[in-house]
Amino acid sequence: MLKILRILLLVAITMLVFLFGGYLGGSLVNSDIKSVNSLVHFFNK
Amino acid sequence: MYNKEGQTMKILGKEVPKNKVLLAYLVFVFVVGFIFGVKYTHVFYAYISSREIASLQEYKGLYLKSEFYKVQRDKKFEKKVAYWNLIKKYSKQYGIDPAIPATVQVLETGYLPFDQRVVAVSRAGAIGLQQIMPFHAKANGYKKIDLYNPYINIKLSCMLLSQLHKKYGGNMDKILSAYNGGHRQAIKINSKRIPETRRYVIKGINSYQKLSSL
Numbered sequence: 001m002l003k004i005l006r007i008l009l010l011v012a013i014t015m016l017v018f019l020f021g022g023y024l025g026g027s028l029v030n031s032d033i034k035s036v037n038s039l040v041h042f043f044n045k
Numbered sequence: 046m047y048n049k050e051g052q053t054m055k056i057l058g059k060e061v062p063k064n065k066v067l068l069a070y071l072v073f074v075f076v077v078g079f080i081f082g083v084k085y086t087h088v089f090y091a092y093i094s095s096r097e098i099a100s101l102q103e104y105k106g107l108y109l110k111s112e113f114y115k116v117q118r119d120k121k122f123e124k125k126v127a128y129w130n131l132i133k134k135y136s137k138q139y140g141i142d143p144a145i146p147a148t149v150q151v152l153e154t155g156y157l158p159f160d161q162r163v164v165a166v167s168r169a170g171a172i173g174l175q176q177i178m179p180f181h182a183k184a185n186g187y188k189k190i191d192l193y194n195p196y197i198n199i200k201l202s203c204m205l206l207s208q209l210h211k212k213y214g215g216n217m218d219k220i221l222s223a224y225n226g227g228h229r230q231a232i233k234i235n236s237k238r239i240p241e242t243r244r245y246v247i248k249g250i251n252s253y254q255k256l257s258s259l
Contacts, residue, residue, distance in 0.1 A: 021078025026086030
């Protein structure tokens with residue numbers, strides 16, 4: 001029983017980490033920040 | 046595989062602490078997720094926004110019995126043109142013939158099946174059903190990813206085409222060449238344009254005549 005719970009926990013954490021990575025990757029590529037200059041501008045806002 | 050205490054694992058003949066293995070595994074999963082996110086977020090977005098259209102039931106008014114002739118006409122269009130209902134809606138809004146954006150779609154992504162047209166990206170970076178460049182989206186207050194939404198893609202295309210329609214007085218030759226190659230190509234005669242635009246215009250006028258006669 002404990003083993004099954006452990007496996008389920010691992011699967012859940014895997015999914016969360018995968019989705020978080022996907023979210024970060026997707027928002028990085030599809031944001032309109034392209035140069036260092038605009039990055040500086042973005043953080044200064 | 047595990048030792049007595051259960052704190053280390055044997056991997057390739059070496060004893061490695063379990064927590065390090067877990068950390069490495071999670072980093073790997075994160076990196077794979079990141080790559081998938083970079084590659085496929087726009088596909089996911091296109092899928093979601095297409096579903097949104099299906100749920101809005103815009104076809105509702107199209108199949109009334111009294112409009113039998115119109116239904117026939119629309120069905121013929123729907124075989125060739127994806128989201129014909131949207132094209133009709135936005136071309137009416139911007140005051141142009143719906144056959145113009147339909148022609149542009151047939152020219153730009155007509156060789157692809159409907160679902161692939163939405164996520165098509167050209168070598169020059171033009172996106173979606175009507176192959177709109179990202180700078181056009183930014184000029185009108187949209188993001189690059191919005192072009193994968195058929196609603197916005199078709200709306201922008203109709204807007205650009207209506208501007209071209211006004212600029213060149215409804216001359217299809219010039220409208221199509223400007224959509225493909227910009228103003229520089231539009232002001233030349235067809236034999237002096239770049240080969241791509243030349244082919245585009247000849248094919249375009251041909252399919253425009255076919256589409257508007259339907």
